[in-house]
Ligand code: SAM
C-alpha cells in the first residue's frame with residue numbers, strides 16, 4: 001500500500017475525525033434543533049469493530065492523528081472501550097476526544113484508564129443562565145466538575161472549545177480567558193460556522209478571531225501570534241505577552257485555512273467526508289458490511305481524498321451549506 005494520502009492540491013492527509021454517534025444530551029442552538037431531532041437508526045451506526053477496522057486501514061495509509069467526536073461521544077455506551085482499542089494501534093501518535101463534558105464526572109476516569117490523554121471540552125460560558133440559553137439544558141455544573149476532574153487525573157493538554165457568536169458571548173470572553181489562564185486550559189475560540197440545524201447562521205453573527213484578539217489584548221494581556229507552531233493545524237495560536245499561557249482561534253470564516261487542511265471525517269453512519277462543508281460523501285459502511293477487502297476500503301479512502309475540493313467557499317456567493325448539520329456530520 002502507498003502509505004500516504006495526498007490530494008490533487010498536494011495536501012497530505014494524516015488526520016481522521018471519527019464521529020461515534022449523532023446523539024447528544026444537550027442542544028446547542030448553533031448545532032442542533034431544539035426538539036424533534038432526527039437521529040440515524042441504531043443499526044445504521046457503525047459498530048466499534050467496524051470503526052476499528054476502518055482506522056487500522058487508514059493508519060496504513062499514513063493517518064497518525066485520530067479524534068473521537070460526535071454528536072456527543074460520551075453518550076455512546078462503551079466509548080472507553082473504543083478508546084482502548086484505538087490507543088492500542090501503534091501508528092496513532094495522537095489520539096484525542098472532543099466532548100461537551102456533561103458526562104465527564106462519570107467517564108473521565110475510565111477514559112484515562114483506556115489511554116486517553118488529550119481532551120477538548122466544549123464550554124462557551126461560565127454563566128449558568130447563558131449556558132442554559134445556549135445549550136437549552138442546565139448542565140454547567142457537571143461540565144465544570146468534569147473539567148476539574150480531567151485536570152486532577154492528569155489529562156493534558158486540556159483545551160476548551162468555545163463557539164464565538166456575535167451579540168451573545170462577548171461578556172464571556174474575558175471570564176473564559178481568565179479561567180483558562182488560571183487552570184492551564186487552552187481556550188480555542190471557534191468562529192460560528194454555517195452548520196446549524198435551523199439555518200440561523202448569518203455572517204453578521206460571526207464574532208471574528210480579530211475582534212476577540214482585540215478584546216483580550218486590551219482587557220487581559222497583549223496577545224502575540226506564535227509563528228508557525230504547526231502550519232497544518234487549523235488553530236492559529238497566540239500567547240499572552242505576560243507568560244499567562246496560550247490561546248487558539250479556529251477562524252474558519254474570517255481566515256479560512258483550507259490550503260493546509262489535513263483532515264478526513266468518518267460520520268457515525270459510515271460515510272467518509274473530505275471536508276466539514278462537503279456536499280458529497282462516500283459510503284464506507286456498504287463496503288465494511290458487504291465483505292469488501294482491506295484493499296478495496298483503502299482504495300475508497302484514497303479516492304475520497306483525490307476528490308477533495310480546494311476549499312469551502314463560505315466567503316463567496318457560491319457557498320451552499322452542507323445538507324447535514326454539525327451534530328450529524330461530526331464536529
Ligand atoms: N458534542 C461535542 C462537543 O460539543 O464538543 C463534540 C461534537 S461538537 C459538533 C464539536 C465542536 O463543534 C464543538 O466543540 C463546538 O464547539 C463546535 N460547533 C458546533 N456547532 C458549531 C457551529 N455552528 N460553528 C462552529 N462550531 C460549532
Ligand code: SF4
Pocket residue numbers: 024025026027028031032070071072100122326327331
Ligand atoms: Fe451536542 Fe456538541 Fe452539538 Fe452542542 S455542539 S449540541 S454538545 S453535538
